[in-house]
Amino acid sequence: MxxxxxxxxxxxxxxxxxxxxxxxxxxxxxxxxxxxTLMGENGAGKSTLFRILAGIHQPDAGQINLxxxxxxxxxxxxxxxxxxxxxxxxxxxxxxxxxxxxxxxGMLPTRGWFPSRIDWKTIRGQAQxxxxxxxxxxxxxxxxxxxxxxxxxxxxxxxxxxxxxRIILFDEPTSPLTGRExxxxxxxxxxLRAQGCTxxxxxxRMDEVSEISDRVSVLRDGAVTDExxxxxxxxxxLVRAMVGREVIFDRRRVRxxxxxxxxxxxxxxxxxxxxxGVDFDVRPGEILGFSGLIGSGRTEIAEAVxxxxxxxxGSVTLAGQDISTSSIGxxxxxxxxxxxxxxxxxxxxLPMSIRDNATAGQIGRLxxxxxxxxxxxxxxxxxxxxxxxxxRARGIDQPVGxxxxxxxxxxxxxxxxxTNPKVAILDEPTRGVDVGAKDEIYRLIEELSAQGMAIVxxxxxxxxxxxxxxxxxxxxxxxxxAELKGADVTAARVGAAFLGAEAH
Amino acid sequence: MKYLFPRQPWDRALVAILVALFTGFCILTPxxxxxxxxxxxxxEEFLPFGFVALGLSVVILTGGIDLSVGSISGLAAVIMAIxxxxxxxxTWLAVLLAVGAGGGLGWLNGQIITRLRVEPLIATLSTNFIxxxxxxxxxxxxxxxxxxxxxxxxGTGAIAGWLPVQLVIFIVMAIGFSGLITRTGYGxxxxxxxxxxxxxxxxxxxxxxxxxxxxxxxxxMAAFAGIVLASYYDAVRADMGDILLLTSITMxxxxxxxxxxxxxxxxxxxxxxxxLGVLRQGMLIAGFSDMVTTMLIGAxxxxxxxxxxxxxSRGFDLGSIIRRLSSLRPPERMASKS
Numbered sequence: 001m002x003x004x005x006x007x008x009x010x011x012x013x014x015x016x017x018x019x020x021x022x023x024x025x026x027x028x029x030x031x032x033x034x035x036x037t038l039m040g041e042n043g044a045g046k047s048t049l050f051r052i053l054a055g056i057h058q059p060d061a062g063q064i065n066l067x068x069x070x071x072x073x074x075x076x077x078x079x080x081x082x083x084x085x086x087x088x089x090x091x092x093x094x095x096x097x098x099x100x101x102x103x104x105x106g107m108l109p110t111r112g113w114f115p116s117r118i119d120w121k122t123i124r125g126q127a128q129x130x131x132x133x134x135x136x137x138x139x140x141x142x143x144x145x146x147x148x149x150x151x152x153x154x155x156x157x158x159x160x161x162x163x164x165x166r167i168i169l170f171d172e173p174t175s176p177l178t179g180r181e182x183x184x185x186x187x188x189x190x191x192l193r194a195q196g197c198t199x200x201x202x203x204x205r206m207d208e209v210s211e212i213s214d215r216v217s218v219l220r221d222g223a224v225t226d227e228x229x230x231x232x233x234x235x236x237x238l239v240r241a242m243v244g245r246e247v248i249f250d251r252r253r254v255r256x257x258x259x260x261x262x263x264x265x266x267x268x269x270x271x272x273x274x275x276x277g278v279d280f281d282v283r284p285g286e287i288l289g290f291s292g293l294i295g296s297g298r299t300e301i302a303e304a305v306x307x308x309x310x311x312x313x314g315s316v317t318l319a320g321q322d323i324s325t326s327s328i329g330x331x332x333x334x335x336x337x338x339x340x341x342x343x344x345x346x347x348x349x350l351p352m353s354i355r356d357n358a359t360a361g362q363i364g365r366l367x368x369x370x371x372x373x374x375x376x377x378x379x380x381x382x383x384x385x386x387x388x389x390x391x392r393a394r395g396i397d398q399p400v401g402x403x404x405x406x407x408x409x410x411x412x413x414x415x416x417x418x419t420n421p422k423v424a425i426l427d428e429p430t431r432g433v434d435v436g437a438k439d440e441i442y443r444l445i446e447e448l449s450a451q452g453m454a455i456v457x458x459x460x461x462x463x464x465x466x467x468x469x470x471x472x473x474x475x476x477x478x479x480x481x482a483e484l485k486g487a488d489v490t491a492a493r494v495g496a497a498f499l500g501a502e503a504h
Numbered sequence: 505m506k507y508l509f510p511r512q513p514w515d516r517a518l519v520a521i522l523v524a525l526f527t528g529f530c531i532l533t534p535x536x537x538x539x540x541x542x543x544x545x546x547x548e549e550f551l552p553f554g555f556v557a558l559g560l561s562v563v564i565l566t567g568g569i570d571l572s573v574g575s576i577s578g579l580a581a582v583i584m585a586i587x588x589x590x591x592x593x594x595t596w597l598a599v600l601l602a603v604g605a606g607g608g609l610g611w612l613n614g615q616i617i618t619r620l621r622v623e624p625l626i627a628t629l630s631t632n633f634i635x636x637x638x639x640x641x642x643x644x645x646x647x648x649x650x651x652x653x654x655x656x657x658x659g660t661g662a663i664a665g666w667l668p669v670q671l672v673i674f675i676v677m678a679i680g681f682s683g684l685i686t687r688t689g690y691g692x693x694x695x696x697x698x699x700x701x702x703x704x705x706x707x708x709x710x711x712x713x714x715x716x717x718x719x720x721x722x723x724x725m726a727a728f729a730g731i732v733l734a735s736y737y738d739a740v741r742a743d744m745g746d747i748l749l750l751t752s753i754t755m756x757x758x759x760x761x762x763x764x765x766x767x768x769x770x771x772x773x774x775x776x777x778x779x780l781g782v783l784r785q786g787m788l789i790a791g792f793s794d795m796v797t798t799m800l801i802g803a804x805x806x807x808x809x810x811x812x813x814x815x816x817s818r819g820f821d822l823g824s825i826i827r828r829l830s831s832l833r834p835p836e837r838m839a840s841k842s
Contacts, residue, residue, distance in 0.1 A: 308706065329708035338706070346706040349699045351766060360696060360707040367689035415707070 005032055005083055005166040005198050006067030008053070013062035015048055022048045023059070024222045030167065030198050035189060037201045037209050040219035040242055041406065041436055046202045047089065049219070050169045053200070054086035055079035077106075085160035089171040091152035095145035100127035102144050103159050130158040134188050150181035157188065168192065169200035174208055175431055178460055186212050204438075206235050218242050242436070260284055263454045264336065264423045266305055269314030274300045275478030278314065282423060282454040287445065289469030290458040291494065297478035298458050299341065302425045306338035307331045319422055332361055335422035339412060341431060341458075343405070347412040350401030354393055355382040357400050357411050361419045385414030389444070406437040413441070417448065424448070425456040430464060442468060462494055510771055514760040518775040525779060529786035536789050541666045548660060548736065550781030551670040552577075552729040554774075556748050557755035558681045559725025561773050562718045564756050565685065565698045567765025568624035570722045572613060573752060575636035577730030577745035580606040582639045584731060585648035585740040595655050603727045609635060610723020614716030639742035649739035659736030670732060674777075682770035694718065698765025750798065754805040755780050763809055780804070 009029040015022045023045045030036045038046040051057045053064065055073035064071045066082055073079050076086075093102045100123050101108075109123065110116040127140040136154045138147065147155065153173050160168045170189075174182045189199055189212060203209050209216060210233045218226040218241040226241035228234075262281035269278040275297040282288050292298040303309035305316050307328045315324045318336050326334065340346035348357050359366060359378050366373050382396040389410040393403055400411055409429075416424065429445070430438045445468060449455050459465050465472050472489050474482040484493055510516050530537040537543065556573050563570045584602035587593040593601075609631070616627045661669040685691035693714045696704040705711050729748060734740045759776035761768030780801065787797045 327708075327710060328705065329710055332708040340706055345700075346702050349696055349703050351699050352696070356692065356696075360692075360703075363689045363692055363709070371688040371690055372683075373687060373689055373692060 005196075007031055007065075008084070008167055008198065009065045010049070010053060010059075011062055011065070013049065013052060013064075014060045015045075015052060015057060016060055022222050023052075025062070026219070026222065026224055027062075028217055028224065030200055031215070032198055033193060033196050034214040035193055035199045035201055035212050037203060037213040037216045038219060039203070039209060039216055039238060044219040044242075045222040046219055047171050050086055050171050050200060050202065053079070054084055054169060056086065080163045080165060083165045084167045084169070085156075085163060085165035086169045086171060087153060087156040087160065087173060089173075089175075091149065091156050093144040093147070093152050093155060095143065097144055098141050099131075099138060099144055099147065099155055100124050100140035103127045103130070103140070103155060103162055105159075107163070126162065127158070130162055131155070133161075134158055134191075135184070148181075149176045150178075150185065153177075153185065154188065157192075166196070167198045167200070170202065172202045172204070174203055174205065179462075182208065206238070209233070209238075210235075263319050264305075264456075265315075265317040267315045267317075269301065269304060269311055269316070271300070271304060271309075271311045271313075273478070275304070275475075277479055280473060280480065282456060284422070284452045284454050285449055286454050286471065287449050287469045288454075288456045289465040289472035289489075290456055290475060291460070291462075291465050291472055292475035296475045298475045299427055300478075301475065302338055302427060302456070302458060306336060306425060308338060329364065332419055332421070333364065335420070336425075337361065337416040337419060337421040337423075338425045339416050339427060339429065341427035343408055343412055348400045348408055348415070351399055353397045353399055354386065354391065354403075354411055355379065355396040358382040358385040358396075358414050358418060361415050381418050385411065385418055389414050390440070409437070409441075413444065421453065423454045423456070425458065427458045428460070429457060430459075430461070465494055466490065510775075512760070512769070512772070515769075515772045515775060518759070518772055518779060522775055522779045522782065525782050525786070529782065529790070533786055533790045536786055544666060544668055544671065545662070546785050547671045547674075547781065548668050549785050550751075550777070551668075551674050552732045552736070553748060553751045553755060553781065554674050554777035555677065555725050555729040555732065556752040557759070557773055557777055558677055558770070559722040560752050560756050561681065561759070561761055561768075561770060562685070562694065563624075563722045564753075564761050564763065565694050565765055565768065566715055566718050567698045567701070568617065568715065568718065569628065569753075569763075570610070570613065570719060570726075571625065571628040571749060572609070572632040572635055573722060573726035573729075574745035574747070574749040575632045575634075575639060576606050576609045576723050576726040577728075577733065577748055578742050579609065579635045579639040579642075579730075580727030581730035581734040581740045581744055582643045582648075582742055584734060585651070586642060588651060589648045595651060599655075599731055602731060603724055606727020606730070607720050607724040610720045610726070611716060613723065614719035617719065618712035618715050636743065636746075643740070643742040647739055647741045649737075651734065651738060655735050656738055657735075659732050659734075678770055678774045685770060690714065690717070695766055698762075698767070700766075750805070751780055751784070751801055754801050754808070757805060757812070758808040760812075762812065 007029055009027070011027045013023050013026045026045070026049060028036075028049065038049065040046050048057060052059050053073070055076045055078050058074065064073060071078075071082055073082070073084075079085070094105070097105075104123050104127065109119045111119040124140055131138060131140065131154070134154050134157055136151060136158070138151060144152065144155070157168065173185060177185065186208075189201070193199060201212065213233070214230050216228045216233065216238065217224055218238060220242060226238070228238065260283055263284050264282045266278060266280050270276040278301055280288070290298045290302070300309060304311040307323070307326055315322060317323070318331075318334050321334060323331050323334055323336065344350065349360070355378055359381050362381075363373070366377055368374065379396065385391065386393065386396060391403070391407050391410045391414070393407060400408055403411070413429075426445070430441055445455055445457065457464070457468055466489055469489060470486070472484045472494055473480055474484075474494075510519060538545075556577065560570055560573060580602040583605050584598045587598035587601060588595055613628055613631055616622050616631065617624050620627075657669060659670065663669060663672060685694065693704065693709045696707070696709060697711055697714055701711060726745070726748070730745055733744050737744075755776045756773055757763055758779065759768065759773030761773060783800070784797055787800070788794075
């Protein structure tokens with residue numbers, strides 16, 4: 001098991017999807033036993049490059065060599081055969097199967113010759129062993145759906161090792177993880193590196209990158225713009241290579257406390273056992289942070305406030321109007337929007353055009369009494385969205401699915417902001433968004449709040465909460481665990497609230 | 505002018521198929537081509553399928569299905585016949601009430617699907633049996649017939665002696681449905697639900713109410729088809745609508761509306777109505793039995809879904825067909841997403 005993999009080198013890789021050129025003459029080599037990180041903005045081609053190395057996509061030009069021998073990676077199992085495994089961005093475990101079944105999928109060992117039976121004893125034993133080796137304490141007979149995302153990623157790691165893969169590529173593993181889970185993942189990555197595995201890694205978070213990487217390659221618009229070895233990591237240099245310009249995002253401005261009547265008041269909101277006793281207010285022009293671990297109930301609370309999810313008790317008042325029992329459509333109409341975290345599932349409709357998506361939140365307003373849509377206003381809204389949020393696309397009739405992730409996120413933003421809400425709840429507005437676009441989104445949020453919109457930002461990133469929010473509410477176990485205001489919103493205090501919450 | 509010619513590759517393919525099929529029958533089947541007026545008159549034989557297909561399109565666009573269209577049309581026709589024969593109601597009032605009853609039956613389908621959360625396939629399969637049994641029970645042993653000359657005009661009449669009433673109604677309705685889907689708020693919501701139910705819900709669309717109305721529309725159109733059949737035959741049988749389902753679903757799917765919802769339009773469905781209509785009539789005139797035709801239509805349904813699945817991510821042109829057939833690797837489904 002502990003044989004060291006050879007040097008994996010991709011040279012001159014070109015890849016295009018339809019008219020989109022995603023990678024242009026990219027070369028990358030992963031040296032044995034190193035953690036090699038890819039950085040770059042959304043749409044820079046990082047995931048595509050990893051997918052090509054894992055045999056999921058085929059390059060249009062270029063070749064891949066392992067220790068000098070050319071590889072033909074025509075499908076993922078060919079890649080497994082050469083010891084290459086990709087841990088996807090969203091772990092692809094089959095929810096209804098047990099952990100052990102997932103790990104042995106496609107290679108279930110059998111016993112006897114006819115009728116051959118599946119050798120469950122071996123499967124369970126080996127699965128349990130390889131998980132314990134990674135320090136993951138779960139019952140392999142349990143259904144995969146009961147695992148957290150972090151645990152699913154570790155199961156994917158174990159799958160890689162079971163298949164004898166020694167080159168493991170992680171496509172942005174940390175974005176759905178909390179700080180503590182990232183720590184656990186990194187510990188495991190270090191152990192794998194110590195055992196001689198080669199690890200590929202994608203991340204947007206600068207501190208993570210400098211903590212774990214031996215070497216960093218930066219991609220911009222499908223080409224490698226910089227390569228840095230450990231010791232030469234310089235935040236400003238990497239960001240410049242990624243974005244092509246200087247970006248400043250270390251700022252925390254303390255504004256005076258928002259005054260006036262709260263525009264959104266939530267009282268006694270409950271739906272046992274997910275959340276209970278939730279009270280909070282937001283005032284016009286205020287940015288309120290919702291911090292908490294994934295699974296703390298923060299998303300569920302926000303969805304219940306916006307009428308997207310059942311609640312068993314509590315009242316929600318928007319600008320003096322009771323909206324506790326209103327339909328989602330009426331709530332949006334009254335001026336409260338929820339911008340969901342999962343873009344592809346809830347945010348946009350990928351096959352539909354930018355125009356259809358940008359206007360999707362206000363169909364009711366676009367149709368007259370006859371029910372016929374006002375095409376002129378549709379076009380105006382879509383054009384305005386593209387201009388204001390600088391969406392890069394061919395035109396308003398291009399399907400959203402053809403845009404890069406960052407541009408899709410801008411369309412999602414425009415879709416809800418063009419309804420002119422009084423209150424906007426943004427769930428992880430910068431999840432999986434690169435440094436440059438992140439800064440743009442922060443600026444946008446501040447602009448909207450300066451215009452008097454009340455904004456709630458749900459985030460698991462400390463930095464985001466500190467940079468952006470006037471007030472932060474920490475949620476733990478479905479309850480409000482702490483509230484911090486004004487000058488109290490510091491890394492130390494918010495961090496302490498997190499820890500305090502975790503100690504409950 | 506350029507708007508007159510279909511822009512979607514799928515629709516263009518349908519035009520080509522229609523032309524080829526029509527020309528083929530004209531050449532190979534003696535007695536098929538009977539002058540311009542005769543050709544128009546053929547449409548009367550198959551447009552009831554088309555009315556059902558229009559209503560079904562709306563349901564299939566949401567990603568649902570309505571298997572009860574055949575029994576709804578039979579039941580609606582029986583209701584109409586009873587209202588006229590047993591209660592002496594004015595014919596057109598009876599027609600109106602029967603079409604309304606169809607809407608009610610469709611609405612019931614919608615209620616079962618959205619409120620009781622029964623899969624559309626199972627829900628409408630069940631109601632299909634229920635509705636058709638009711639129709640048989642109501643109709644009794646001797647099928648009602650003879651509804652008067654004026655009523656017969658609906659199914660067999662022709663304006664100025666050559667333009668079939670059915671065809672005029674169908675064209676007006678097709679334009680109306682096309683407008684409903686592409687131009688109205690309701691149509692937009694319908695398509696959103698078909699593509700991504702969750703995203704539609706998050707955008708404030710009342711998914712259940714849009715769906716209920718879709719099944720209602722399908723019921724109305726099925727009932728109307730039943731009335732037209734009654735007018736055409738000047739008689740009513742409870743099982744009259746049974747032949748409608750297979751051909752109508754095939755018309756919708758061959759027309760390019762994705763069985764998974766969202767994708768497709770009425771232009772394609774209209775073309776598919778003509779294609780399958782010409783095929784049915786042509787086969788009949790050529791002397792094939794109904795069984796052969798039905799078998800062929802079943803095969804067309806299957807292959808149009810298969811073709812759609814195979815080519816959906818690559819576009820539909822000859823090059824991609826050849827590429828696809830020459831490589832035996834499974835489709836690279838994820839490729840277009842990243």
